Amino acid sequence: MTADAIAHFAARLAFETDVSDVQAAIAAAAPGLVVVDARSAEAWEQGHIPGALHLPTREIAARAAEAVPASADVVTYCWGPGCNGATRAALEFARLGYRVREMLGGFEYWAREGFAVAGTLAQRDIDPLTAVAAGCGC
Known part of the structure; x- marks a missing residue:
């Protein structure tokens, strides 16, 4: 059971990140980082992460090679936790x-x-x- 738990949580950390870690990576100018907003044009125009690449999920297969270097460390996002758009976008990039x-x-x-x-x-x-002013401590 312990080995299964370790494998499960290690896999999650390998394939998931959070907003604080992404913000820190952007602030540190992490080499190769490409943050991809997978939402609609309307959602993008309303608001998005500065410096993110707008690449809706339905366009990833056709446009990724021209827009994102093969060596990139891609991070996908969509609206929020009630939406699985970032998951679908990540799956497209993984494919x-x-x-x-x-x-x-x-x-x-x-x-x-x-x-x-x-x-x-x-x-x-x-x-x-x-958001806690001093950070969450994790």
Whole structure:
């Protein structure tokens, strides 16, 4: 049972990341990082992560090779935890042979934690239930 739990959680950490870790990677200019917003054009224009690449899931198979280097460390996101769009986008990248992770929490938690937002959506106040000023300690 312990070995199964270790394998399960190690696999999750290999294929999932969270908004705080993505923000830290962007701030550190992590080499090869490509953050992909898999949502519609309307959602993208409303708000997205600055520097992200807009590549809706339905376009990944056709456009990934021209838009994303094969050596990239791809992170996909969609709206939030109530949506599996980032999972579907990550699956498309994986099928194409990319190293890919899904960003848990999606754009919703990115904005709720008070990270920078591009687009027409006004920057929101930090949601005290999702972001702790001193960090969550994990």
